[in-house]
Amino acid sequence: VSRRVVGRSKNASFVDRIWGLFASLKLAVIIFAVVALTSIIGTIIEQNAEPEKNLRVLSRLFGESAAPALYDLFERLWFMDMYHSWWFMTILLLFAINLVVCSVERLPKIMKLVKDPVKPLSEDHFKGFGIMREVVLKGRPEKTRDRVISAIKKNTGFNIAEAREENGFQLYTQRGSYTRLGVYITHFSILIILAGAIIGVIFGFKGFLPLQEGKTASTIETRKEKIIPLGFAVRCDDFDVDFYGNSDMPKDYKSWLTIIKDGKEVVRKIIRVNDPLTYEGVTFYQSSYGIVPSSGGDGIFRFKLTSKEGKTEEVNLKFGESFTIPGTEFTGKIEDFSPALAFDATTEKAYTYAEQMNNPAVLIDFSEKGKRKYSGWILKRYPNTWRLPNGHTVEFMDLWGIQYTGLQVRKDPGILLVYTGCITMAIGLFVAFFMSHRRIWVKLVEEKGNTRILIGATANKNRQSFERKIDRLAQSMSKTPGGGIG
Amino acid sequence: MDSSTFFGISTLAYIIAMMIYISYLAFRKPAIGLIATSVTITGFVSQTIAILMRWKEFYEIGRIGILRAAPFTNLYESLVFFVWCLILGYLVIEFKYKKRSFGAFVTPIAGIALAFINLTGMNKEIQPLVPALQSNWLLVHVIMSFIAYSCFAIAFCTALVYLILRTDNRKEPAYIFWTTALGILIVLLAAMGLDYITFRVAAQSHESLIKNYLFKATFFNSSAAVSIVSWLAALGFVLLSWRYGHLLKRLIARYSMDPETLDEITYKSIAMGFPIFTLGGLIFGAIWADQAWGVYWSWDPKETWSLITWFVYAFYLHARLLRGWRGKRIAVVAVVGFVAVVFTYLGVNLLLSGLHSYGSME
Numbered sequence: 001v002s003r004r005v006v007g008r009s010k011n012a013s014f015v016d017r018i019w020g021l022f023a024s025l026k027l028a029v030i031i032f033a034v035v036a037l038t039s040i041i042g043t044i045i046e047q048n049a050e051p052e053k054n055l056r057v058l059s060r061l062f063g064e065s066a067a068p069a070l071y072d073l074f075e076r077l078w079f080m081d082m083y084h085s086w087w088f089m090t091i092l093l094l095f096a097i098n099l100v101v102c103s104v105e106r107l108p109k110i111m112k113l114v115k116d117p118v119k120p121l122s123e124d125h126f127k128g129f130g131i132m133r134e135v136v137l138k139g140r141p142e143k144t145r146d147r148v149i150s151a152i153k154k155n156t157g158f159n160i161a162e163a164r165e166e167n168g169f170q171l172y173t174q175r176g177s178y179t180r181l182g183v184y185i186t187h188f189s190i191l192i193i194l195a196g197a198i199i200g201v202i203f204g205f206k207g208f209l210p211l212q213e214g215k216t217a218s219t220i221e222t223r224k225e226k227i228i229p230l231g232f233a234v235r236c237d238d239f240d241v242d243f244y245g246n247s248d249m250p251k252d253y254k255s256w257l258t259i260i261k262d263g264k265e266v267v268r269k270i271i272r273v274n275d276p277l278t279y280e281g282v283t284f285y286q287s288s289y290g291i292v293p294s295s296g297g298d299g300i301f302r303f304k305l306t307s308k309e310g311k312t313e314e315v316n317l318k319f320g321e322s323f324t325i326p327g328t329e330f331t332g333k334i335e336d337f338s339p340a341l342a343f344d345a346t347t348e349k350a351y352t353y354a355e356q357m358n359n360p361a362v363l364i365d366f367s368e369k370g371k372r373k374y375s376g377w378i379l380k381r382y383p384n385t386w387r388l389p390n391g392h393t394v395e396f397m398d399l400w401g402i403q404y405t406g407l408q409v410r411k412d413p414g415i416l417l418v419y420t421g422c423i424t425m426a427i428g429l430f431v432a433f434f435m436s437h438r439r440i441w442v443k444l445v446e447e448k449g450n451t452r453i454l455i456g457a458t459a460n461k462n463r464q465s466f467e468r469k470i471d472r473l474a475q476s477m478s479k480t481p482g483g484g485i486g
Numbered sequence: 487m488d489s490s491t492f493f494g495i496s497t498l499a500y501i502i503a504m505m506i507y508i509s510y511l512a513f514r515k516p517a518i519g520l521i522a523t524s525v526t527i528t529g530f531v532s533q534t535i536a537i538l539m540r541w542k543e544f545y546e547i548g549r550i551g552i553l554r555a556a557p558f559t560n561l562y563e564s565l566v567f568f569v570w571c572l573i574l575g576y577l578v579i580e581f582k583y584k585k586r587s588f589g590a591f592v593t594p595i596a597g598i599a600l601a602f603i604n605l606t607g608m609n610k611e612i613q614p615l616v617p618a619l620q621s622n623w624l625l626v627h628v629i630m631s632f633i634a635y636s637c638f639a640i641a642f643c644t645a646l647v648y649l650i651l652r653t654d655n656r657k658e659p660a661y662i663f664w665t666t667a668l669g670i671l672i673v674l675l676a677a678m679g680l681d682y683i684t685f686r687v688a689a690q691s692h693e694s695l696i697k698n699y700l701f702k703a704t705f706f707n708s709s710a711a712v713s714i715v716s717w718l719a720a721l722g723f724v725l726l727s728w729r730y731g732h733l734l735k736r737l738i739a740r741y742s743m744d745p746e747t748l749d750e751i752t753y754k755s756i757a758m759g760f761p762i763f764t765l766g767g768l769i770f771g772a773i774w775a776d777q778a779w780g781v782y783w784s785w786d787p788k789e790t791w792s793l794i795t796w797f798v799y800a801f802y803l804h805a806r807l808l809r810g811w812r813g814k815r816i817a818v819v820a821v822v823g824f825v826a827v828v829f830t831y832l833g834v835n836l837l838l839s840g841l842h843s844y845g846s847m848e
Contacts, residue, residue, distance in 0.1 A: 025804065025808060025809060028804070029801060032797045032800070032801055035793075035797065036793075036794045036797050036798075039785075039790045039791075039793065039794055040790075040794065042785060042790060043787035043790050043791060043834070047785065083785040197783070206780070206781070244548075244614040247614075249614055249616070250616065250617060251548075251550075251614065251615075251617070252617055252620070253617060272617065273617035273618050273620070273778060274617070274618070274620060274621045274777055274778050275777075276777065276780065283780055285778070285779060285780040286617075287779065408779060408780045408781075409780075410780040410781075412780075415776070415782075418782060419773070422769045422772070422773065425764065425765075425769060426765050426769065429760075429761040429764055429765060430761065432761075433757055433758075433760070433761045434761070
């Protein structure tokens with residue numbers, strides 16, 4: 001319930017009621033529940049999917065006949081893209097307001113706890129402490145005082161304040177009062193992250209760019225099919241995939257990118273998954289790859305030719321072109337190629353088994369002095385196919401120009417804020433859960449020429465470990481030379 | 487000996503330990519308790535060796551950095567690691583609180599997880615890492631997530647036992663809650679067991695068993711009669727567990743477990759798990775996604791369910807610390823939280839899809 005004084009005018013009381021509503025934990029719980037429940041719907045209905053997919057899901061859940069009408073209803077309610085819907089955004093906004101109001105509401109009380117210095121307490125107060133110890137030392141408080149102080153310093157390292165009392169002293173100290181703010185740091189960090197996310201949505205963009213080897217692009221198409229100029233150009237110089245052993249499971253794939261600004265090449269970088277390139281706030285992520293349809297004519301075959309005698313030469317050829325092994329009259333002509341060659345187990349006929357460039361191969365027809373000798377498949381991933389029967393080698397280095405690299409392109413001016421929020425949250429959580437506000441009061445009272453020592457302590461978290469510390473403190477007081485009684 | 491031998495030893499040890507802990511509950515002989523702890527520690531040590539050996543095997547096959555070859559990359563490996571964290575957490579609590587009876591409730595969770603691995607026959611092969619998973623974030627993200635999951639699992643056990651001990655009246659909501667929850671859990675496990683027995687031949691792969699045959703042997707059977715009987719049997723079983731739940735209470739109540747200690751362990755486990763989950767699960771996950779795909783939050787089912795789980799535990803903490811909720815009410819929240827954890831971890835991978843689809847059974 002709001003602690004603000006209710007104003008006299010009707011207007012003020014209305015504002016107050018709204019404030020009170022947002023300050024309540026109940027609203028927070030309701031918002032939590034609404035976000036959670038609606039989110040569940042969003043995980044069952046696949047977001048931004050083709051209509052058929054969700055129609056299938058709906059007819060499985062509610063029956064064939066009800067599905068189309070339900071789909072229509074859900075579409076109207078934005079359930080097919082619900083996390084970007086106006087009503088989901090509204091809930092998140094309400095959540096943010098709730099968080100701000102709740103924090104503002106409780107902050108003054110907490111600030112008082114944080115800022116107020118510890119004060120000496122009466123003996124009655126000591127009885128009420130959760131952690132209470134009593135020790136009796138030989139000698140009057142004037143004599144034992146220094147020992148007690150050094151014991152506290154040694155065991156806790158806290159700075160000690162001191163008050164002279166009627167028949168003795170009181171020593172008191174605290175540490176970590178600011179840790180009570182950990183919760184607020186955490187709450188604040190959520191707001192920072194939300195702010196960063198909003199900035200990203202408003203001022204940033206996301207898009208996908210399929211870029212063929214050798215091609216250059218200077219615009220991006222976003223998910224909402226909007227064309228956005230980059231202000232510079234990006235070129236894909238090369239693309240390559242590494243596989244695990246002889247399997248078709250990709251181990252690593254990478255693109256050689258060049259950024260061109262005002263006609264000059266300014267940046268070159270090899271990007272791979274988990275290692276993007278950022279230029280002028282735009283980041284290019286390696287996301288997928290594939291073969292550009294009917295691009296066979298663009299392909300350039302790169303071979304390294306080595307003759308029996310060891311003479312080498314590198315050549316770049318197009319489909320249908322020929323090469324000569326250096327220093328000989330032995331020639332080869334590219335007759336056919338396959339991006340993913342396999343041989344049928346029974347007929348031994350060659351066929352293409354995948355639409356990706358998983359196992360590129362060329363069929364080469366060899367001739368000597370114009371006389372046809374033999375032909376055979378040369379596979380990029382299998383060096384044993386590079387060696388010819390007559391001792392020459394034809395190394396299949398690359399087939400360049402028919403693959404595209406799939407780049408996820410993003411500009412997000414809010415990202416720095418989001419990261420700041422994440423770091424803030426980490427700090428806030430650490431402070432809130434693993435640090436505590438600890439206070440110690442030690443009262444030295446004269447009793448029949450000796451000193452009775454009362455130790456009272458509080459910790460707002462992890463009390464047990466603090467209690468053990470206080471036990472050690474009490475022990476070390478009685479152990480010091482001159483020692484305790486009994 | 488390879489890693490699978492040691493995994494076998496640890497599985498066996500945990501199942502034996504579970505039985506010894508339960509008989510320790512029944513006979514209360516310190517010697518039995520000591521044997522239970524020793525068997526658990528044996529299982530834990532052999533599991534640790536197994537994980538390290540698999541790490542080495544993985545490293546030798548994948549030829550990627552040693553830190554990136556952590557064997558936590560598919561459902562099988564993650565379940566094994568979850569059990570490891572859970573047992574570690576339990577051993578810590580046993581040594582700290584000097585109480586063994588609680589082992590009878592934690593070791594069954596380890597047992598269920600390991601039985602789940604064998605029952606579904608999920609793929610145990612070492613699979614090479616797809617490029618997206620080759621990141622240094624993998625290790626911290628997964629380790630921290632599973633430490634948090636284990637904390638939540640322990641909180642679930644203590645909260646459940648707390649509820650069992652503290653409810654008397656059959657009409658009491660908390661009693662209805664825990665008896666039906668326990669009943670439904672057993673029914674679901676039994677139904678999945680039946681699916682496995684009936685369709686393990688028909689389902690070509692284990693993923694297809696879950697995806698295409700889930701509850702086809704019972705609730706969704708093509709024969710209406712079988713389906714109706716299954717639903718009735720399930721309902722009957724849940725009713726039975728409601729009717730006779732107090733017997734379980736009587737059994738457990740004999741072994742003087744202090745409800746306040748249970749409540750405290752629940753709170754401490756959640757207070758430990760929540761920040762670790764937030765940081766390792768949500769924040770590190772978001773940073774990794776940002777570096778791999780350029781999207782730090784994409785509302786994919788795994789992320790969304792993690793957020794739902796996070797909300798439930800955030801609610802637990804706020805209700806307890808701000809509203810002073812104690813006892814049965816707060817224990818119910820801890821139990822619900824773990825249901826969300828299980829769904830985030832298994833349900834999403836098995837039933838829904840998304841960026842985390844590598845966590846499937848294939």
